[in-house]
Amino acid sequence: MSSNDLARGGRRGTARPDRAAWGFLLPFVALFLFVFVLPLGYAVYESLLKPIRSGPLGLGPATIGFAGLDNYTLALQQSDFLGSFGRVLLFGIVQVPVMLLLATVLALVLDTLSQRWAGILRAAYFLPYGVPGVIASILWGFLYVPGVSPLVDLLGRIGLAPDFLGYHGVLWSIANIVIWEFTGYNMLVIVAQLKSIPQELYEAARIDGASSWQTAVRIKLPLARPALVLTGVFSIIGTLQLFAEPLVIKPLTSSVTSAYTPNLAAYNEAFANNNIYLAAAESVILALVASVLSFGFLSLVNRKERGAR
Amino acid sequence: MVALLTIAALYFLLPVYWLVVASTKSSAGLFGSFGLWFSDSQWLHNLSQVFSYDDGVFWNWTWNSFLYAGIGGALATLLACAAGYALAVYRFRGREAVFKVVLAGVLLPSTALALPLYLLFSEVGLNNTYWAVLIPSMVSPFGVYLCRIYAEAAVPMEMLEAARVDGAGELRIFNTLVLRTMTPALVTVFLFQFVGIWNNYFLPLVMLSDDHKYPLTLGLTTWQSQADRHPELYQLTVGGAFLSILPLAAAMLVLQRFWRSGLTQGSVKG
Structure with missing residues (x-):
């Protein structure tokens, strides 16, 4: 609040605040337009085109013509493209809560440890984030x-035969990779939030006779909420983006198809089938779904918070 | 509780431990011996193979990764700082609109953009150049968001006023006072962006066709995908993967303190 007032004071102090502000903004805004807005606009444009064959039996040279929403109807009629959305949805419903629960538990437990041990373990858990x-x-x-x-070797010795790459297992094997990569990072975000809580609050709880479990659940968890919202949003975005992991696992198993995730489907449409117009339509659909989901999640959380107050 | 912490530590460290062990083995040892213990140690031989294979293309990839992540990260940080600062301290027409667009940029998955970017860049002839990876890497909406929040809290308006009274121009104030005040936020933004670019795969994959422009991620997956036909590449992939995670793993261990202090600034205010 006070900074706002002061900023207005600043406005009187500067001759041309608009010009200075836009001067600082310009490099970022220009590049942002070039790599965010323009590509999306161009993808929308391309998604409305298609090659139109001419001549007898459609064997003549193709010209590029207006397709209307044909590419969109085509994309939405493809069962494997639709199926890929169902798959990442199922993936997200399981993987995101498991990862965030694990991250929260680890953050809460680390918060009770001595500085030295907490530091060592935190580093160990965070290490995978540095692995692409x-x-x-x-x-x-x-x-x-x-x-x-x-692992297969060891489990085999005790009589188990896990099929990590089988038709049903492979999705969860990929989920495991994502959990491995990002739990430590999410844990660190939550730890940072916990560190910003005034220590007096814990003192007060201890004096009131709260056990460390009660402190964790009743005080720390609610106060860590903003961090949980942040990690939740980024995890949902990450799930929809799922691409590199299935692409790398794909050569190892026939269970990962070329349209395993929405991104993989669009990628294959563009580079394997050379149908950039359909690929453009699929990218636009993916961007739309992703924005709707993450905005939806944020406004849901905000509404709940307002309701709680 | 101790059991939980130990199991978690084992889980997070096991694949890395496996990688260290596997990188010391010969191809025969990789497939023929127990994965969690050493068999035939020929570490130096393996690593020198990684560096010399295909005229030392691994050096290229390493250099490129540093180039993309270093330059892209630094420029992204500078641009984000200027933009975040402008959004925090100036009142001007269009301010809220710009901030909303930035927020939308934060929430839009970057890989949903990679294909559209490819379509656009191949239209203007930028694909398969260093710029194709560098230019998109210079834009960090999340960085702008972090910098705005940080600048609102940390840049004292009295300081700006005093500098203006002393006759300093806006740019000079930014260069001398603001950049210094905002250093903690800049470190955080730079680290985020550096790791993001270093780990990026989809963008270079669609943009680059010349393997001398590849970053490490793309180069190593190329080796992995060719290992069917050239079995020696299994060992090179493992050795290369080991080498490739060293710089960032070291940075993670050292910088996680830094990382922590800047992060709370970025929490979404629900």
Whole structure:
């Protein structure tokens, strides 16, 4: 509030606040238009085109013509493209809560440890974030393939025969890779939030006779809420983007198809089938669904919060 | 509780441990010996193979990864800082609209943009150039968001006023005072962006066809995908993967303190 007032004071102080502000904004805004707005606009434009054959039997040279919404109807009629949305949805419903629960529990437990141990463990949990998704997938791929994998080896010795790459298992094997990569990162966001809580609050709770479990659930968890919202939004966005992990796992198993996730479907449409117009339509659909979901999640959380007050 | 923490630590460290062990083995050892213990150690031989294979293309990839992530991250941070600062301290027409657009940019998945970017860039002839990866890497809406929140809290308006009274121009104030005040936020934004670019795969995959422009992620998956036909590439993929995670893993361990202090600034205010 006070900063707003002061800023208005600043306005009187500067001769041309608009010009200065836009001067600082311009480089970012220009590039933003070039790499966010323009490509999306261009993709929308391309998605409305298609090659139109001419001549007898449609064998003549193709010209590019207006297609209306043909590409969209085509995309929405493809059962494997629709199926890919169902798949990432199922994936997200399971993977995001499991990961955030794990991250929250680890953050709460680390918060009770001594500085030194907490530091060492935090670093260990956070390490996978520094491993690129494709490298993590290559790594876990080796750990899933029978013959190389020590895990399959060990489980085999106690009489289990896990099929990490089977038709039903592979989705969860990919979920495991994503959980491995991002739990530590999400944990760190939550830890940061917990650190910003005034220590007096904990003191007060202890004096009131609250157990550390009660402190964790009644005080820390509600106060960590903003961090949970943030990690929730980014996890939902991440789920829809799922691409590198299935692409790397794909050569290892026939269970991952070329339209396994929406991104993979659009990628294959563009580069394997050379149908950039359909690929453009699929990208636009994906961008729309992603925005609707993350905006929806945010406004749902906001409404709940307002309701609670 | 101790059990939980230990199991979690094992889970997060096991694949990395496997990678270290596997990178020391020969191809025969990779497939023929127990994965979690050493068999035939020929580490130096493996690593020198990684660096010399295909005229040392691995060096290219490493250099490119640093180039994309370093330059892209630095420029993205500078642009985000200027934009976030402008949104925080100036009142001007269109301010709320710009901020809303930035927020939409935060929520839009970057890989949903990769294909549209490819379509556009191949139209203007930018695909398969360094720019194709660098230009999109310079834009970080999340960075703008973080910088705006940080600038609102940390840049004292009295300081700006005093500098203006002393006759300093807006740009000079930014260069001398604001950049210094905002350093903690800048470190956070730079780290985010650096790791994001370093880990990025989809964008270089669609943009680049010349393997001398590849970053590490793309190069190593190329090796992995060719390993069917050239079995020696299995060992090179493992060795290369090990080498490729060293710089960032080291950075993670050192910088996680830094990381933590800046992060709360970015929490969504629900």
